[in-house]
Amino acid sequence: MGDLKLDITMSLDGFVAGPNQTLEEPLGAGGARLHEWVYGLATWREHHGKAGGETNVDDEVLQEQLAGSGAVLMGRRMFSGGSGPWAEDPNAGGWWGDESPFNVPVFVLTHHPREQLELKGGTFTFVADSLEAALEQAHAAAGDRAVMIAGGADVAQQCLRAGRVDEVQVHIAPLFLGGGVRLFDNLGGEPPSLEVTRVVESPRVTHVKYRVGR
C-alpha cells in the first residue's frame, strides 16, 4: 500500500484559505495568492493541456508530487468549491467544471451519498461511509503510489487525528492572510511527531517535507 500524503500550500500565518469566502473568492480574501506559485509552471500547464511554462525548483517539486500520486482524497466542500455558498449544495458539480485537473481517481468524503462522476481527467467517487472507507478505496485505486490529501483543512485534520498520514509537504507561501481557514488546527490531544526530510528553497514559496510519526 502506498503512503497517505498531505501536500498543501499554507500562508506563513497558517491559513489555507483567507477570510470571508464567497462565490467570487472561494479561497477567501487574498486566498488565491496562496497558489500563485503554481500557475506558471510547465508541469501545471502540461497537466492542464497547455504548452510552455517555467521549469524551476518549484516545477520539480510539483512534478514529483504529481508523478508519485495514484489517487486523491478531498472533502465535499473542496469538491464543490471551497466554502463558497454552493458548497452547501450536496449535488453541486466540481467547481473546476467538466474536466478534472487531477488525472487520477478522486475520492470525495461526504455525508451525502452520490453516484460516481466520470469527468475527463478522472473519476470522482463519493464515499459517505467513513474516513476509513474512503481511505481504503483510495489506497486500492492508488496501488503502490501515494494517496494525496488535496484538502480542505477539515479532511487533512481528520486524517492527522486518525494517525493515518505518512508524509506532510507544506508549501509555505510568503504572505499573511490575517484570518481564514487554519490548516493545523483541531489536531487532537496528542498530535503526531514530525521529522524534516527535505527543504526546497525558492523565492516564491518554501517547500518543507516531513515524515509523520505515529
Add this chain to the structure above:
Amino acid sequence: MGDLKLDITMSLDGFVAGPNQTLEEPLGAGGARLHEWVYGLATWREHHGKAGGETNVDDEVLQEQLAGSGAVLMGRRMFSGGSGPWAEDPNAGGWWGDESPFNVPVFVLTHHPREQLELKGGTFTFVADSLEAALEQAHAAAGDRAVMIAGGADVAQQCLRAGRVDEVQVHIAPLFLGGGVRLFDNLGGEPPSLEVTRVVESPRVTHVKYRVGR
C-alpha cells in the same frame, strides 16, 4: 538606524508556546521542545559562558543573529516568565535569574514603570510609555545594529501591526504543539507583505528569513 527584526522559533502549527502554561512549564505543555535545537550549539554555550558544543548550520544562523543584534525588545510577560503565574507580578525578576543571557541592552515594554535593572550581561530598561518610545530607546542603544524582538507573541504582533518590522526570521520547529500561544495572530486588517530572502535547511529546524514590506 538599524533594522527591527523578529527572530523566533515557531511550531509547524504556529505556536511559540504550548497550552497550559505553568510555573513548571513556562512555555506550556511541550513548549520547551521548540528550543531544543539551540541548547547544544557552540554559540549558545559560549554566550552562556560554556565551552564546546556543536558547530553546524543552526549554529551559524544563531551566530549571525546574535552578532547583528544591538538591543533586544521584549514584553513584560516574557521578561517575568512566559505567561506563568508570576508573569502577573509587575515586580518579578527576569525568569533567567541574575544574569542576562542577551549580552546587549534589553528594553521591556510594560504598563508598570520600574527602575532600570543592571544584570551581568546587560541592562534591562522598562518602558511604560508606548511601543514607539520603547523602539526609539532600543534603536538608540543598538545604533547601526538591529533591534531584535525576542517575544512574546503580543509584542511581535504590536510591532507588525505598527508596520515597524523590517525582517522576520522564523525557525520552524518540526513539531505540533496542538494549542497555546499563536505567533502570527491579530495582525490587523492589512498585514504586511513578505519576501523570502533566505532558507537554511537543517534536520532540527527550518530557518526562513523574510523581508517585510510596508
